[in-house]
Amino acid sequence: MASSDKAETKAAEVERPSLEVLYRRHASWLAAMLRRRFDPQIAEDLVQEAYIRLSPYQAQGKVERPQSLLLRIAENLAYNQSRSARRAKARTERLAEVSRCHEPYTDAEQHEALLLKEVIEALPQPLRDTFMLSRHAGMSYAEISALTGAPIKTVESRMSRALAMIAARMRD
Template sequence: MPDPARLRVENVVLTHLDAAYSLARWLVRAPHFAEDVVQEAVLRGLSYFASFRGEDGRAWLMRIVRNTAYTMLAARRQGGQAAEQGQGLDGDMVRNLPDTGEGPDAALSRLEDAARLEQALAALPIELRECIVLKELEELSYKEIAQVTGVPIGTVMSRLWRARRALLVQEGAAGEER
């Protein structure tokens, strides 16, 4: 018979590890550092799991990941280490995607689009980037984003509007350069 506590941990924490890594990667912008953040966040989550009251497990874990990322970034800065910048999509991973049957022009266009999106997101201030990642990539609701970030829903909506507007402005500027 499965242990109920173990099943509860698996349902609350383990099912959301991909989302946790995605958020951490976008916040710290370095894949290996993001892995460390998620590992530390999961350890923190497990140590405080007894205080989990059954609210939204995904939002609960994402908030821990967010707080852990900011704590580890601050510790890194205070320790004299610069956060790894410019870490975009893993180049080898993107180049080794299986052929979808599209021609080389379409594949190149897709890679260029991904690179532009990566640059545009990286250029956003972190509070805007975290909101847009949580909404558009992790598909959290406004309420869940408010829980994760610890700000009112109105602030979430405002940040999303500002992030989307900034992305549109950047796309317009990129279009003029092409």
């Protein structure tokens, strides 16, 4: 390596502020920005995490505009946390619904479930197959059509007839 290359490398290292210097310069600004945009209680945590995520870029000398990069990192972290919280809430709600399904049935619920099972079993085979594939297997009409070889309009017709028959028999 030529002496001029060494001098340029040392100059670049001298120009590049350390992570500690960047923290002293921008941490309070970043915290203030985050408090305005997100929950103030998590702003400090976001600041800390943003600097942790910034450190590899800083070590490689890839940080040209530290404020912009820090803000983008912190915003992404906040959005990821929000998304994770929504997913966790949805998962909890699904688990609560599943656990409710395993609670003992009342006599009326048992009677209604048994009646529904009997009504479905009494449907003509094409209607029963279409109903079961749609409601219990979760297949779309197009998927049922592809599986059974019946046109989509026929699948739609079978489904509407099955629902009408089930509704009529459940009312009786």
